[in-house]
Amino acid sequence: MGSDSDWSIMKKALVILREFAVDYEVYVASAHRTTERALQLAREAHQKNFEVIIAGAGAAAHLPGVLAAVTPLPVIGIPINATALQGVDALYAMVQMPSGVPVATVAIDGAKNAALLAIRILSIKDNVLRQKLIEYKEQLAVEVTKKDEKIQKLVREIE
Incomplete structure (x- = not known):
């Protein structure tokens, strides 16, 4: 993450990663204030057998793009609502990357989806993780069905 102020989102x-038993490491590294450290972390990530990087940043939000520029790994960017523009500035910084330097970008403050996207990437070659994802999605469907049943009951009560 670009700043410790991003923690509440990140x-x-x-x-989610813990729920799926996915190992992770967490760092604060600023694209502007600790540039060399951010670059070093990104350059060494694949050597440490990382398979995907999740990077959250607000405002100018250069961190995900800087990491993507120097790593062969997929980078998932989380635009953080940190300014008067409510994260739109960060979103634009991530989705408007130049050709050849992709950053997969989720919604503003979308850390949960970033983790789920990372898990989907990892599940390409991990059948156990893929099965956990299938079960997770099934549970989401069960929850929606329960909510629908509750609403249907409320509708019948007013008829």
Whole structure:
């Protein structure tokens, strides 16, 4: 993450990664204030057998793009709502990357989806993880069905 102020959003990704038993490491590295450290982390990630990088940043939000520029790994960017523009500035910074330097970008403050996207990427070659994803999606469907049943009951009560 680009700043410790991003923690309240970024921890939502960690909850999902932990739920799926996916190992992770967490760092604060600024594209502007600790540029060399950010570059080093990105350059060494694949050597440490990382398979995907999740990077959250607000405002100018250069961190995901800087990481993507120097790593062969997929980078998932999380635009953080950190300014008066409510994260739109960060979103634009991530989705408007130059050709050849892709950053997969989720919604503003979308840390949960960033983790789920990372898990989908990892599940390409991990059948156990893929099965956990299938079960997770089935549980989401069960929850929606329960909510629908509750609403249907409320509708019948007013008829």
